[in-house]
Amino acid sequence: MSISISEFDYLRNLVLNHSAISIDSGREYLAESRLAHIAVTEGHASVGALLLQMRTKPFGTVHRKVLDAMTNNETWFFRDLHPFDVIKRNLLPELIAKRSSVRQLNIWSAASSSGQEAYSLAMMIEEDFPELRTWTIRILGTNISSAILNRARSGRYSQMEVNRGLPAALLTRYFQREGLEWVVKSNIRNRVEFEPLNLSKPWQMLPSMDIIMLRNVFIYFDVPVKKQILAQARGVMKPEGYLFLGCAESTINLDDKLERVPFEKTSCYSLRS
Ligand SMILES: C[S@@+](CC[C@H](N)C(=O)[O-])C[C@H]1O[C@@H](n2cnc3c(N)ncnc32)[C@H](O)[C@@H]1O
Incomplete structure (x- = not known):
């Protein structure tokens, strides 16, 4: 099951409301690649299934993990010098x-x-x-x-x-x-x-x-x-x-x-x- 438009919109809104980070439409591939391991560890067959279940649950640990995974944490020592x-x-x-x-x-x-x-x-x-x-x-x-x-x-x-x-x-x-x-x-x-x-x-x-x-x-x-x-x-x-x-x-x-x-x-x- 791949991510439907409505699940991807749910994810975009979750990220926007929590972190103010805007994810462009059409970037479902980003969610697929960043959330695949969470879907597996949470026992879901796909990222779509993970998002579908998150929508029905109050904000909790899984939502936090998903938000973290959708964030770019790239940094390094003395960046840009x-x-x-x-x-x-x-x-x-x-x-x-x-x-x-x-x-x-x-x-x-x-x-x-x-x-x-x-x-x-x-x-x-x-x-x-x-x-x-x-x-x-x-x-x-x-x-x-x-x-x-x-x-x-x-x-x-x-x-x-x-x-x-x-x-x-x-x-x-x-x-x-x-x-x-x-x-x-x-x-x-x-x-x-x-x-x-x-x-x-x-x-x-x-x-x-x-x-x-x-x-x-x-x-x-x-x-x-x-x-x-x-x-x-x-x-x-x-x-x-x-x-x-x-x-x-x-x-x-x-x-x-x-x-x-x-x-x-x-x-x-x-x-x-
Ligand atoms: C790409 S890293 C940049 C790290 C460092 N400032 C640097 O320049 O190397 C972006 C960081 O911003 C954080 N971030 C994203 N949205 C944020 C928000 N609304 N409030 C605080 N931190 C946020 C992310 O969690 C991530 O760790």
Whole structure:
């Protein structure tokens, strides 16, 4: 039994209502490939049968598994490199000078996926800014999925994951091998917190941020959701804070209160004064 139009519409609405991610019509193949293993483990003969049964049940574990499986969690250490270079060479030195009396910095990896972005920032700070060891540095990773947050908190990565973007010197200094996996050492893991947060809903209890990394998640949202997320991001940025979007994302036609700050190979945003 393949997926009918009405089951696929049910799935698209489930994903849209929960995560604000819009899936284009005609992409039934995506559901087939991503949900086949869940259909099998839940004892259904097909993805169509799985969706048919989900429609009759209240929201629960299976719905959560399906939502997770429909989400792209692609990420890697020091992704795109240039934003990390700019943070290291330009933004942190500037913020350290500006915050020297309070000795506190808040950095947020929004849509942190399995945690590589947040741990990359923690390793960079440990490696290049020893003067911050006596400061209060909060690195927060948030994501919509509890399953991916548990992975992030565990700090466990496969050989393939540590091969993506992580310099060998940092692997040996900040990870220990456990069986087939590499585990982030506690001095780095303790510097990062992971909490659930749905970007498409009102954000609560966030401290004001010096740096926000909101990368490679915008592509999935429609224009009103992007506008609403950027407005909320402005609300939690410190007046001298910075926002990074993914390299294929921008604020054009979405928000004119954010000003692009160009650097040689990348750019970020600050609050327009
Ligand atoms: C492609 S990953 C990007 C990870 C990381 N920011 C990066 O650039 O490497 C997108 C992440 O956004 C998360 N996500 C999708 N919709 C979300 C939402 N509404 N609220 C919070 N996170 C969401 C997904 O769970 C996924 O982990």
